[in-house]
Amino acid sequence: MSVEILDPRLTRPIDLFEVAEELEGDTIAAVERRGKYLVLRMESGLALLVHLRMTGSFGFEPTSHERAVLGLDDGTRLAYRDVRRFGTWLVLENTEVEPYLAGKNGPEPLGPRFTTDWLVARLSGRRAPVKAVLLDQRVAAGVGNIYADEALWRARVNPLRPAESLDPDEVRRLRRAVRAALRTGIERQGSTLSDYRTPEGSRGGMQEEFKVYGRDGLPCRHCGTTIAKTRVGGRGTWYCPRCQPHGAG
DNA sequence: ACCTCGTCCTGGTTGC
DNA sequence: TGCAACCAGGACGAGG
Numbered sequence: 001m002s003v004e005i006l007d008p009r010l011t012r013p014i015d016l017f018e019v020a021e022e023l024e025g026d027t028i029a030a031v032e033r034r035g036k037y038l039v040l041r042m043e044s045g046l047a048l049l050v051h052l053r054m055t056g057s058f059g060f061e062p063t064s065h066e067r068a069v070l071g072l073d074d075g076t077r078l079a080y081r082d083v084r085r086f087g088t089w090l091v092l093e094n095t096e097v098e099p100y101l102a103g104k105n106g107p108e109p110l111g112p113r114f115t116t117d118w119l120v121a122r123l124s125g126r127r128a129p130v131k132a133v134l135l136d137q138r139v140a141a142g143v144g145n146i147y148a149d150e151a152l153w154r155a156r157v158n159p160l161r162p163a164e165s166l167d168p169d170e171v172r173r174l175r176r177a178v179r180a181a182l183r184t185g186i187e188r189q190g191s192t193l194s195d196y197r198t199p200e201g202s203r204g205g206m207q208e209e210f211k212v213y214g215r216d217g218l219p220c221r222h223c224g225t226t227i228a229k230t231r232v233g234g235r236g237t238w239y240c241p242r243c244q245p246h247g248a249g
Numbered sequence: 250a251c252c253t254c255g256t257c258c259t260g261g262t263t264g265c
Numbered sequence: 266t267g268c269a270a271c272c273a274g275g276a277c278g279a280g281g
Contacts, residue, residue, distance in 0.1 A: 233253070
């Protein structure tokens with residue numbers, strides 16, 4: 001594998017040229033995902049951790065805003081694109097990967113550790129809006145703004161409710177709703193709002209499944225009530241005022 | 250500890 | 266049409 005750096009500011013404060021030097025000539029042994037991190041395990045014992053943030057992506061087709069290019073040994077050109085340059089690359093020793101990620105991420109929502117008991121414990125004593133807590137990667141790794149809103153709609157829970165105010169049945173519904181929303185997103189290969197493409201260059205289809213995200217002014221798919229927009233922790237937040245009332249249940 | 254806000258960037262959309 | 270303001274899939278640090 002060769003590594004070509006197109007934007008030296010790709011990672012700060014880490015020196016990307018140093019990253020490139022470390023990876024040059026190495027061989028990818030395995031590719032994993034943990035929460036929102038991609039992990040490329042190298043045969044040398046190093047690992048490249050990539051976080052795409054808002055607009056990062058990998059693709060096989062040449063495109064604009066390329067920040068780095070990986071040249072695979074079979075001739076494949078794999079370009080890393082990131083319009084807003086929020087994405088991060090980090091090289092660690094393989095043994096450092098788990099401790100690093102464990103500090104950032106809680107359980108995988110589709111894995112066995114994401115139980116109702118876990119979620120009850122994480123929400124208890126938290127007065128912040130339940131949506132803000134749901135976006136904490138240590139609560140559920142990988143849940144972002146879209147899936148938080150979609151899950152809360154499915155669970156019929158208002159995003160502004162204090163996390164600690166949810167009763168056990170609501171938490172149970174929320175756990176199931178997070179899992180269902182993520183599964184749908186995976187089936188539909190993600191949401192293409194503007195930038196996102198699969199590595200093959202095709203658009204995701206999840207945006208066609210949105211129940212609330214970005215749908216202010218449109219009718220709720222369940223009850224017809226006009227979807228409302230508010231802000232939670234600085235993030236755009238959509239919900240159905242009737243299906244997700246800000247009272248009990 | 251918890252919680253909110255500003256910041257890191259670029260580009261597309263909206264409103265005057 | 267021009268241009269400024271605002272908004273966007275995320276995470277982190279500062280400060281209350």
